[in-house]
Amino acid sequence: MSLVNVQQKHRFADTLRKLLRRNAVPNLKKILERTHPADVASVLESFLPQERLRLLQFVGDDDRQADVLSCLPESLAADMLGELPLDRAALLLSLMSGDDRADILGILDDETASKLMKAMPDEESDEAADLLRYGENTAGGIMSPEFLAMTQETTAKEAIRIVQESPDVEMAFYIYVVNLHGSLVGVLSLRQLVTSKPEEKLRDIMNPHVVSVRTEEDQEEVARIVSRYDFLAVPVVDEINCLVGVVTVDDVIDVIREEATEDILKMAGAGEELDDRPAVFTSIKRRVPWLFAALAGGIVAAFVIGQYEETLRQFPLLVGFIPVIIGMAGNVGTQSLTIVVRGLATRRVEVKHFWKVVGRELLVGVLLGVLYGLVLGAIAHFLGLELGNTTIRMALIIGMSVLLAMSMAAFVGTATPLLFAKLNIDPAVATGPFLTTTIDVVGVLIYFSFAKALL
Amino acid sequence: MSLVNVQQKHRFADTLRKLLRRNAVPNLKKILERTHPADVASVLESFLPQERLRLLQFVGDDDRQADVLSCLPESLAADMLGELPLDRAALLLSLMSGDDRADILGILDDETASKLMKAMPDEESDEAADLLRYGENTAGGIMSPEFLAMTQETTAKEAIRIVQESPDVEMAFYIYVVNLHGSLVGVLSLRQLVTSKPEEKLRDIMNPHVVSVRTEEDQEEVARIVSRYDFLAVPVVDEINCLVGVVTVDDVIDVIREEATEDILKMAGAGEELDDRPAVFTSIKRRVPWLFAALAGGIVAAFVIGQYEETLRQFPLLVGFIPVIIGMAGNVGTQSLTIVVRGLATRRVEVKHFWKVVGRELLVGVLLGVLYGLVLGAIAHFLGLELGNTTIRMALIIGMSVLLAMSMAAFVGTATPLLFAKLNIDPAVATGPFLTTTIDVVGVLIYFSFAKALL
Numbered sequence: 001m002s003l004v005n006v007q008q009k010h011r012f013a014d015t016l017r018k019l020l021r022r023n024a025v026p027n028l029k030k031i032l033e034r035t036h037p038a039d040v041a042s043v044l045e046s047f048l049p050q051e052r053l054r055l056l057q058f059v060g061d062d063d064r065q066a067d068v069l070s071c072l073p074e075s076l077a078a079d080m081l082g083e084l085p086l087d088r089a090a091l092l093l094s095l096m097s098g099d100d101r102a103d104i105l106g107i108l109d110d111e112t113a114s115k116l117m118k119a120m121p122d123e124e125s126d127e128a129a130d131l132l133r134y135g136e137n138t139a140g141g142i143m144s145p146e147f148l149a150m151t152q153e154t155t156a157k158e159a160i161r162i163v164q165e166s167p168d169v170e171m172a173f174y175i176y177v178v179n180l181h182g183s184l185v186g187v188l189s190l191r192q193l194v195t196s197k198p199e200e201k202l203r204d205i206m207n208p209h210v211v212s213v214r215t216e217e218d219q220e221e222v223a224r225i226v227s228r229y230d231f232l233a234v235p236v237v238d239e240i241n242c243l244v245g246v247v248t249v250d251d252v253i254d255v256i257r258e259e260a261t262e263d264i265l266k267m268a269g270a271g272e273e274l275d276d277r278p279a280v281f282t283s284i285k286r287r288v289p290w291l292f293a294a295l296a297g298g299i300v301a302a303f304v305i306g307q308y309e310e311t312l313r314q315f316p317l318l319v320g321f322i323p324v325i326i327g328m329a330g331n332v333g334t335q336s337l338t339i340v341v342r343g344l345a346t347r348r349v350e351v352k353h354f355w356k357v358v359g360r361e362l363l364v365g366v367l368l369g370v371l372y373g374l375v376l377g378a379i380a381h382f383l384g385l386e387l388g389n390t391t392i393r394m395a396l397i398i399g400m401s402v403l404l405a406m407s408m409a410a411f412v413g414t415a416t417p418l419l420f421a422k423l424n425i426d427p428a429v430a431t432g433p434f435l436t437t438t439i440d441v442v443g444v445l446i447y448f449s450f451a452k453a454l455l
Numbered sequence: 456m457s458l459v460n461v462q463q464k465h466r467f468a469d470t471l472r473k474l475l476r477r478n479a480v481p482n483l484k485k486i487l488e489r490t491h492p493a494d495v496a497s498v499l500e501s502f503l504p505q506e507r508l509r510l511l512q513f514v515g516d517d518d519r520q521a522d523v524l525s526c527l528p529e530s531l532a533a534d535m536l537g538e539l540p541l542d543r544a545a546l547l548l549s550l551m552s553g554d555d556r557a558d559i560l561g562i563l564d565d566e567t568a569s570k571l572m573k574a575m576p577d578e579e580s581d582e583a584a585d586l587l588r589y590g591e592n593t594a595g596g597i598m599s600p601e602f603l604a605m606t607q608e609t610t611a612k613e614a615i616r617i618v619q620e621s622p623d624v625e626m627a628f629y630i631y632v633v634n635l636h637g638s639l640v641g642v643l644s645l646r647q648l649v650t651s652k653p654e655e656k657l658r659d660i661m662n663p664h665v666v667s668v669r670t671e672e673d674q675e676e677v678a679r680i681v682s683r684y685d686f687l688a689v690p691v692v693d694e695i696n697c698l699v700g701v702v703t704v705d706d707v708i709d710v711i712r713e714e715a716t717e718d719i720l721k722m723a724g725a726g727e728e729l730d731d732r733p734a735v736f737t738s739i740k741r742r743v744p745w746l747f748a749a750l751a752g753g754i755v756a757a758f759v760i761g762q763y764e765e766t767l768r769q770f771p772l773l774v775g776f777i778p779v780i781i782g783m784a785g786n787v788g789t790q791s792l793t794i795v796v797r798g799l800a801t802r803r804v805e806v807k808h809f810w811k812v813v814g815r816e817l818l819v820g821v822l823l824g825v826l827y828g829l830v831l832g833a834i835a836h837f838l839g840l841e842l843g844n845t846t847i848r849m850a851l852i853i854g855m856s857v858l859l860a861m862s863m864a865a866f867v868g869t870a871t872p873l874l875f876a877k878l879n880i881d882p883a884v885a886t887g888p889f890l891t892t893t894i895d896v897v898g899v900l901i902y903f904s905f906a907k908a909l910l
Contacts, residue, residue, distance in 0.1 A: 324753025
């Protein structure tokens with residue numbers, strides 16, 4: 001059964017709810033024991049804390065319970081573990097895979113985390129302590145410390161035996177070959193192993209050109225490597241090329257999703273994370289800075305308009321078109337910005353081609369500006385809006401302003417993220433506020449300069 | 456050697472350029488033969504068409520040339536094949552994996568595609584014809600027709616032999632078990648096979664609870680299934696449950712990237728695709744519709760402002776704050792919109808929780824509105840902007856307008872995408888224009904209503 005469909009998920013949750021209410025333990029066990037841990041995890045969130053703990057105990061043995069916890073969002077898993085007795089929580093944690101365990105320990109408060117680590121077996125707690133040293137968004141932070149490493153002298157037959165005896169290593173499709181110092185020297189796939197002669201040595205089967213990443217490598221780079229070469233996993237080495245872990249493709253998928261979400265939210269100035277249960281105050285704190293930039297821009301725009309008080313007093317008709325001029329410019333600017341920021345993230349746009357990219361977007365902006373300048377000018381003309389005794393003057397002012405404001409916005413929307421990327425500032429986070437502010441201010445400045453000049 | 460780093464990539468391209476200029480064929484061969492096809496592909500784009508074809512012939516045998524073409528963006532691969540002699544293009548195409556071949560044939564014009572298919576071996580051209588029947592964004596459209604399928608009576612030993620004799624199946628980590636009618640009945644991993652006793656039958660080793668997708672399933676759903684269950688591949692079945700292909704995790708990664716890009720661009724009204732070499736005209740065509748919606752909104756806003764001509768004539772000070780009021784509202788609205796649209800895409804926000812989500816965002820909007828209403832009101836007050844003989848009145852109008860406009864924007868920004876999702880309209884594409892238009896119009900309406908009422 002797969003619960004990917006939203007309706008199925010709701011039906012499943014409703015069934016569980018009914019059974020819980022009737023306290024139908026045998027039925028709950030029966031249904032939960034044959035449901036995939038990922039599916040159980042997907043509905044747990046919609047239950048009350050006490051119900052969650054009850055449901056967890058019905059999913060099966062400790063291993064399955066640990067699997068369900070692994071599939072939950074980290075914050076929820078941490079909450080649930082916090083409500084279990086210490087030794088029980090430590091047991092379930094110790095049964096999780098090393099990377100999931102470290103992630104959960106990483107978000108718990110220090111006191112709880114250290115208590116749990118003391119209650120865990122030494123091997124698991126040492127491993128967790130090792131992993132917690134690495135930055136959250138680095139290869140070290142997302143790697144799993146479980147992998148298959150063998151020496152060059154191992155024969156294919158011995159290697160197969162080792163694979164058979166290592167049921168704990170999840171996703172073991174690659175076998176890494178290390179020398180006597182633990183340095184990574186080669187890789188082969190399980191399939192290559194199966195198709196080799198039993199007496200062949202790994203040194204003769206392995207591919208010595210193994211691509212690896214360093215523990216401190218940014219997770220985005222890791223994701224890029226895995227997806228570019230269609231790897232199922234990439235080995236992680238420390239500063240002396242010792243193999244310390246692997247990042248598997250399922251973690252890479254999570255990274256790609258997260259990074260896309262992060263970029264989208266950053267561009268809107270709405271923080272970096274999509275929480276599952278965000279606090280209102282956290283949301284506000286994240287969104288205040290960009291709004292503050294917009295406020296500053298708006299006040300400057302108010303001052304600019306104040307400078308043209310006399311013009312405005314004579315020709316109040318000008319006021320009505322303020323929103324459309326800054327609106328059109330803002331939209332074109334956002335389009336260019338979005339194309340460039342996403343292009344930089346997916347590597348389709350390169351900083352090196354600065355002038356080519358800017359030139360192209362500017363051309364698009366100018367052409368769109370001509371189009372909408374003509375349309376808006378014509379509308380102003382046909383509405384017979386008279387300014388300084390001619391309608392043609394109003395049409396000219398509005399048309400020219402739209403053209404110039406849109407071109408300017410396309411230029412700023414393209415050039416700013418490229419410049420920021422060049423200076424190694426994240427273009428997604430830094431350009432949003434800058435862009436809106438600039439466009440508002442320059443937009444009204446363009447409009448009123450034209451108006452003053454032509455009147 | 457890995458060329459993920461942008462600097463390394465440029466250096467590599469420069470080296471190739473130098474060698475090409477000197478016509479240093481042996482050096483070119485030497486360097487290209489030991490570079491990963493994905494890395495060769497990553498730099499090919501920056502060369503002229505004729506140079507690309509020369510470089511391609513130096514990468515090694517036909518298989519490696521086909522690999523490089525597989526790693527290129529489809530449009531570029533199609534261009535290159537179009538410049539090769541027909542039989543050579545057909546040969547390279549026939550050496551590609553089935554899904555890549557179908558993708559390239561799919562974007563070629565019908566005449567070229569059918570010529571190429573005639574020149575290909577029957578098996579490959581039939582397979583391509585089969586795949587081309589499926590929609591581009593469905594499981595059928597992205598699946599690979601090469602997989603390992605065996606019957607339930609096969610023993611582990613025989614199965615291993617079959618694996619050894621099927622070098623063409625890429626990424627063969629799962630073995631699918633089918634019954635006599637070709638229906639999918641189970642799955643096992645290569646690893647399970649290796650750890651089984653030689654005489655065991657697949658029916659006793661396999662997992663009969665196999666999750667599969669139908670050929671017409673949307674690629675986003677396929678991606679969700681693979682990433683939720685941490686699969687390396689998911690089998691694709693037709694309407695009578697016959698196994699017809701597999702979607703592997705590397706294709707899923709591409710889908711996730713593509714879909715994120717699509718959503719980001721749609722939200723900015725900048726089309727759906729990030730082309731590698733976009734035509735200016737295509738860009739304009741994609742961006743015009745949203746801009747048109749913004750234009751319409753702007754014109755309505757102009758009419759609204761026109762209704763308050765008398766108020767404006769008396770109190771021209773009001774004009775200066777138009778940009779900041781619609782700007783602040785627009786920003787809050789975009790933030791809410793972004794959070795909801797991305798939340799819907801990643802399934803963290805559910806339409807079912809309409810009022811909970813709307814209530815939460817509205818609360819955030821109101822609180823942010825109170826904050827910035829106070830700030831802007833205070834600024835207006837301290838600047839001593841007098842309106843109708845009191846500065847307090849100006850402060851009140853501006854503060855209240857910001858509060859109400861921001862709250863309204865948060866509400867519209869949250870409720871619209873949820874409503875659209877409920878009506879099965881893509882929230883990413885549909886809400887952008889609606890939101891900006893509404894906020895501009897309602898923003899000025901709120902502002903001038905307050906002004907008129909308080910004066």
